[in-house]
Amino acid sequence: MNSLCVLFLLPFQLAGHATLIVACHNWWYGRLIGRRLTDAVQLIHLALLVLMPILWVPILWDQYPFVQLIGQYYSYLSLAGFGLLIFVTIFRNLRIVPSEVVCLGWEHLNPQSYLGHSGSGPGWRGRLAMIPGNDVLHPVLRRYELNLGSLDPILNGLKILHISDFHFGKTPTREWYQAVMRMCGMESPDLVLFTGDLVDGLAQHDWIPSTLGHLSASSTSVGILGNHDTWYEPKMIERRLRNIGFQMVGGSVLQIQVRGKPICVMGNELPWRGSPPVVPEEFKNQFLIALCHSPDEAIWAAQNGAQLIFSGHVHGGQIRIPLIGPVIMPSRYGRRFDSGWFRIGKSLLHVSCGLGGSQPVRWRCPPEVTMITLRGSGHDQSC
Ligand SMILES: [Fe+2]
Known part of the structure; x- marks a missing residue:
């Protein structure tokens, strides 16, 4: 391969190389690995991302035959990676929202209007959150209507608030979360579903009553924990959530009463905690909701009869490149379930972008809470 050809292909190879490393990274992050191994994997992938392109330099100068051979084989592989990037990007952009889902729009919540300040918190994290273009402090409320033909008339108009991935830490502040939850409470949801990753520190356990207590006192609230919670005394987090009225369903199935109607909610905290719950036969004909961090x-939830599935964990990628979409996505399925609505068999899956994150960086992926109104067949369209 002559130098001109190598130079022409280099940008595509670099893009393909980055695609392969990121795909590998996402697959690893979707597995059950310890926190230290997680950090090690992150460093290894970062090193590979930066160092591997340097292996191509000897090809350009044609000095090291052995490295040249390795580099050449890898250049073919990276071109395949670029093809994968193009294929996945086209596939993602052609994705169709399930027909049952009606998007009613979204609105900025603007917690700063309550606080009188940004809610960014101290230190470098606070300063990072304040950089123009960083969406970390600017949450949105997304509204959807779900047209479920077979819905029990009693559940027609039921308002479900899906919240996820708070990651209580230093940024945003407790007051910021309090303001956002107060605004959510004003929506008067019938059912609040929390899908894990509440805290990023033991000190933040104290935030739980003052942020979520008001919401859980006025609505039926059900939750599970996420992988970050397992690092900070998960049993204590569960106890604190139960104390303010949350019903915790990690690894179990629970029958709750909403508007006097039984609804089953099952929780799955795998691969980090517990085991998948077994749905009793008597629950199988009831309206079944699954919470999976x-x-x-x-896919497990859909195979076990859940009509609606709610998830978080992936944060929508936190940074979304125009056209390409998110990059870092801790999932065995890569970017397949990044955010929004998906059909899996007969089930509908909603994946939340979450409200926080360990790193206070978001671009074109604002923190979100989601209000979903259920509709059955023959409902009054003027509602
Ligand atoms: Fe998370």
Whole structure:
């Protein structure tokens, strides 16, 4: 291969190389690995991302035959990676929203209007959150209507608030979360579903009553924990959530009463915690909702009869490149279940972008809470 050809192909090879490393990274992050191994994997992938292109330099100068051979084989592989990027990008952009889902729009919540300040918190995290273009402090409320033909008339108009991935830490502040939850409470949801990753520190356990207590006091609230919660005394987090009225369903199935109607909710915290719950026969004909922290478990939930599945964990990627979409996505399925609505068999899956994150960086992926109104066949369209 002459130098001109190598130079022409180099940008495509670099893009393909990055695609392969990121795909590998996402697959690893979707597995059950310890926190230290997680950090090691992150460093290895970062090193590979930066160092591997340097292996191509000897090809350009034609000095090291052995490295040249390795580089040449890898250049073919990276071109295949670029093809994969193009294929996945086209596939993603042609994705169709399930026909039952009606998007009613979204609105900025603007917690700053309550606080009188940004809610960014101290230190470098606070400063990073304040950089123009960073969406971390600017949550949105997304509204959807779900037209479920077979819905029990009693559940027609039921308002479900899906919240996920708070990651209580230093940024945003407790007051910011309090303001956002107060605004959610004003929506008067019938049912609040929380899909895990509440805290990023033991000190933040104290935030739970003052942020979520108001919401859980006025609505039926059900939750599970996420992988970050397992690092910070998960049993204590569960106890604190139960104390403010949450019903915790990790690894179990629970029958709750909403408008006097029984609804079953099952929780799956795999691959980090517990085991998948077994749905009793008597629950199988009831309206069944699944909470799975990772959307990877949504396929299990669909196979076990859940009509609606709610997930978080992937944060929508936090950074979404125009046309290409998110890049970092901790899932065995890569970017397949990034955010929004998906059909899996007869089930509908909603994946939340979450409200927080360990790293206070978001671009074109604002923090979100989601309000979903259920509709049955023959409902009054003027509602
Ligand atoms: Fe998370």
